[in-house]
Amino acid sequence: MPVLTCPIREGARSHPEAEALTFAGRSWSYGALDAEVSRWVAALQAQGVGAGERVASLATNHVASVCLFWALGRLGAVLAPLNARLTAAELAPMVEDLQPRLTLALGALVERLPGARPLEAFADAVTSPASTCLPLDASSPRVVLFTSGTTGRPKGAVLTEGNFRASSRASAANLGAPPSPRWLGTLPLFHVGGLAMLTRTAYAGGCLVLHERFDAEAANRAIDAEAVSHASLVATTLERVLDARGDRPMPSSFALALIGGGPVPVPLLARARAAGLRALQTYGLTEACSQVTTERPDDADGRTAGVPLPGVEVRIVGAGGEVLGPGREGDVEVRGPTVMAGYWQRPEASREAMRDGWLRTRDVGVLDARGRLTVLSRRTDLIVRGGENLYPAEIEAVFVNHPAVREAAVVGFPDGRWGEVPVAFLAPRPGRERPGDAALEAWCRQSLAGFKTPARFVWVEALPRNAMGKVERTVLRRHPLH
Structure with missing residues (x-):
């Protein structure tokens, strides 16, 4: 099994001056971000955080969340980023499940997480950075991400280092991503889509252009002035970008946008194409580390969610578990290196979700003769x-x-x-x-x-x-x- 190391440390050694992160008017090179992450490692060690332990965080997008993610990886510890929109009552059972060694929250959110320390100031007192950078393997847990819980108590999907790396490789292989992509980070880092952008840029030696929240004018400024090459949006935010953009042409530096969250209106896709914004529909879920299928750039018509990413398999099965052929509607199942390790402390739920290596998504869909997926419904809907x-x-x-x-x-x-x-x-x-x-x-x-x-x-x-x-x-x- 290959030994994996922190990509920020690797970047600091091979391209220290390359830009790794921008946020709130500041910029960090790989060398500078490596030094900052090393301070966070020291701060975490001072609190007794070690391999396999959980740290819960409650935050909107912030540079501190980026540093925390990479620092925990160097210690072999696990991040549990909690949804910053949830109430204290909704957060309490998640923290109870996690039994974290440490809880952190941005100052404005601290009151929702009893006992939490202020996230943005957590490493301020550290003067001596720590060089610790433990090797990881593909099975090393990296995050616990709680599902939205629309059908019961939320479950924490355990995603591994191997999941994130496989997702990054597969997405790049499908998109033909440039060697150093610059990804517009407007999705929250407590969401699998936000973490996917964070990791895929680092693994590729690129830059995450992180925004605290989505703002159409700010997104367009980043596209025009910061050479953003990729963005991840949903239909409503794509429309808002186009509305705010008016008749300004897209710069040549912008390659494409991934559109998730459900079907995209055909007129909206046509409008995006007319504006020079190439938008690809995609289907994914937390338990499969973001993307499962995505349209190919050279074969995108907006009519489906595209084909499975390279290395990922998708099948449609009937009520009795039989595999159905093209054109037949049934349950969507996924297999591949992006599929989660299971649900945190929920062995029965994990067994129910996984069958012979296949993730049972609970979504209903159909594959066409070309292997393209159309998602029809959640089973509960x-x-x-x-x-x-x-x-x-x-x-x-x-x-x-x-x-x-x-x-x-x-x-x-x-x-x-x-x-x-x-x-x-x-x-x-x-x-x-x-x-x-x-x-x-x-x-x-x-x-x-x-x-x-x-x-x-x-x-x-x-x-x-x-x-x-x-x-x-x-x-x-x-x-x-x-």
């Missing part, structure tokens, strides 16, 4: 109307292509005749007149069979979302329909 399976994502994709609809969610409601019927919740696009039910039904029937057309259309100002930004369908199911 499936609507059964008179014996017919309806997939919310398929119906929602029709609505988000409507010029008056900004976002849409379709959920099932009990019905005496059909068992369940789909109800569409629609958020309006500003400045557009809301169409009536008859017009919406006609719009649906252009693209959908009659039984897939929602029984009701409900306008809301915005869709309810949880701390991870996912639509809270349980909240919508309690929404009055009258």
Whole structure:
């Protein structure tokens, strides 16, 4: 098994002057970041943090989070980055599960994490950096990331050094990434997507252009002035970047953006292409260390989530575990070196999630003859109307292509005749007149069979979302329909 070492230390030896990180108007070379991480190693050692122990952190994006991640790796310790949008009550069971050696939080968030030390000042008193940099192997745990917990108590996915390195290699092989990518870091570092950007830039000797939060104007300034080559966005943030950009052309330094979080409206992708912004749809999940499938740059039409990344396998299985062929709908399963080691302290949940090396995603999808994946629904979101399976994502994709609809969610409601019927919740696009039910039904029937057309259309100002930004369908199911 190969011995792996900290890529920041490796970069400090081979290209010390190369830029590794920018944040809040400051810049760190690999040499400077290595020295800063060494101070954090000393600070952690002073608190008794050693190999295999957990450190919980609560923070928005900050340079301190970057230093903490790499310093814990040098000690063989494990980071548990907690969602900065959660309440103290939501965080408490996670900390209880972790039993961390140390808890850290940004000053503004300390009160939500009892006993936490201020993160941004944690290493300030250290004057003598520590040279400790333990070797790692592929199976070494690096992070515990808690899932959003929409179906019960959150579970902590354990991701390893090997998971992150395999994900980075596979993504670069698919994208044809430049030798030293500059990745715009607007996704939170408590999310697998944010950690994927952090690690893939370091492994490739690139630079993470870290922002505290997403801001469309700031993102465009970074694209124009900081030679950003890549970005990871969702449909709503892609639209906001384009709105803020106006008619300014994309610079030649910008290669592409990965778009996750669900289907992207076809008109939005066409608009991005017309503006010179190449956007690739992608499908991933925490338990598979971010990306699973992604469109190929030379074969992207925005109609699917693309093919599996190199080295990753995806299959569709039926209710009895039988493998289904192209065009047949079933459960999405994933296998490969990016799949998690399991759930922290949850052996039964780990066994349920893994079968013969395959990760059971609980998503419903279909592969086409070219191996491209279309994700139809979360299994828990499936609507059964008179014996017919309806997939919310398929119906929602029709609505988000409507010029008056900004976002849409379709959920099932009990019905005496059909068992369940789909109800569409629609958020309006500003400045557009809301169409009536008859017009919406006609719009649906252009693209959908009659039984897939929602029984009701409900306008809301915005869709309810949880701390991870996912639509809270349980909240919508309690929404009055009258």
